[in-house]
Amino acid sequence: MSFSSDIKTELCKVEFKRECCLRAECYGAWLFSRCFTLKEAAFVTENGAVARRLLELAAAGAGISGELTFGVSRRRKPAYRVSLPDGGSRLALLEEFGHTGQETSLRLNRANLENSCCAAAFLRGAFLTCGTATDPRKEYHLEFAVPYKNLANDLYTLLCEVEAFPLSPSVAGRKGGYVVYLKGSGPIEDLLTYLGAPAAAMELMQVKMYKEVKNDINRKTNFETANMDKTYSASARQVAAIAAISDTRGLQSLPEELQELAQLRLDHPDMTLRELGARLGLTRSGVNHRLQRILQLGERILEERGIDSLL
Template sequence: MSFCTDIKNELADIKTRDCCKSALIYGYALFARSFNAKRICLQTENEKNAYSYKKLLSSLYDVDVNIKKGGGVRPTFVAEVLSEADRLKILASVDFGITDTSIYTDLFYRDCCVGSFVRGAFLACGHLSDPDKSYRVDFNIKDENLAKEFLRLLLDHSVEAHISKRQSGALVYIKKNEMIVNLLALMGASSVSLQYIETSVIKSLKNKTNRARNCDNANISRTVEASHKQRKAIEYLIKHERLEALPQELVSVAKLRMENPELSLKQLSAKSPDSITVSGLNHRLNRIMEIYEEIKK
């Protein structure tokens, strides 16, 4: 199962407080496909979500909600109020007006109610990516102005999101890991939040170790390459009987390098009998390389 399914299952299962019920249904209503006299329905890929929408509507307004399963490989569920009388009953009872373009905040009595509203919005039009693939939450919103108001509401509750315009409506998205965790907490998804944090921590640890390993590998190959060049130069000097003519400190460093081809400068300096520093050693090896270049010319 995907993270998105897990989180929708968890969110759909949360027991809603009385003060939050209107806000939750409002979130569903405002962000679902339709909530008007002609059609009241929620289309979702998540079965639990469809049933929780049904339960909420039927318990609050005593109406019938039909659930139809459709789609092939990826099934969809449509929870719909089929009777017109029931739809009118709902619309007469809700204490909010659906304008499609702005958010009626008088419904939010407490912070928990805002959380419930956002939860309804997510269940109606949201998607969460798996954190081991990417950090991302999307809300696919049918109206741009509504999307802007939603963005502001999220920001007021410590969730920083962004907006991108679509042909119809807009996408409100969140890409920062910590902001996604804030959103999950706001919506009340505690166990998925924890899983999400765990997975993202593991992912960032893996990235860090990979970077460190790449760095180590790069250092090792630099050491190997430098040692190879130095040995080639020293062998050339030996072959042309020029090594012994060099100052004694260069000869001893050349021998040290030939005897220990695999060592880094630091390891080589630790092995040196005349306790030479790394930079001193480096200087002498560079001097040998210069002499080699001169002779070769």
């Protein structure tokens, strides 16, 4: 299953401790289901737990019965269709939450959020019918798809009012509707926990930790590789300079303190300056100073031959 489906399955297992929260979740789920209208419509989902929850909410929270049918979605996957075929049931649902179906603009009726605990239940219901979350291995993104501008703004305001933690939601238009969305792992983890999906929040945290460890390892590996490349590049220039001296004047032409170092570098091009110094009883800076003298001599020889550089 997808990450969104896992979240919704977990949310469907949340038990109601208060009657007010039951009604709030019922209101949130049906308000955003696109069936909150006098016209006959249907809510379609591939998640059977969500379909059953929606019917249970209608019965327990509004005292009405819905209809559940089963079919195949456009993606050729099992699909559940929840509807209120009876016009009287549709009107009863609207009136239960203070709506008439004749409003010029569908808005959130705050009277249905009786207590502070009801906001989480309402948002949980909204996520069940219009929410999605991207697989955290790809991106940290959670959104609510809302068909009406004013309703999207009301949802945005409610998310901003969550006192436990700052969610910092955003609103954007998309394909004839609107999305209220969250970015970043922290706000999404907080919201999932708030809605009642701590397991999904923990999964997101584990993915984030894995990414951070992986990125840290990659940074260290890249740093070490860059250092190795730098070391090997310097060593190659040194070997080229020594070879130029050997081919033209011979290593015996070098001052005595440079001859042994030149031969050692030729024999061990992969040695670091510190390792070369340990062989010769020199400090790292001492080895570097002598190699710079060899480089200068090699470059002078190449310049006399009309060659631009060692490498």
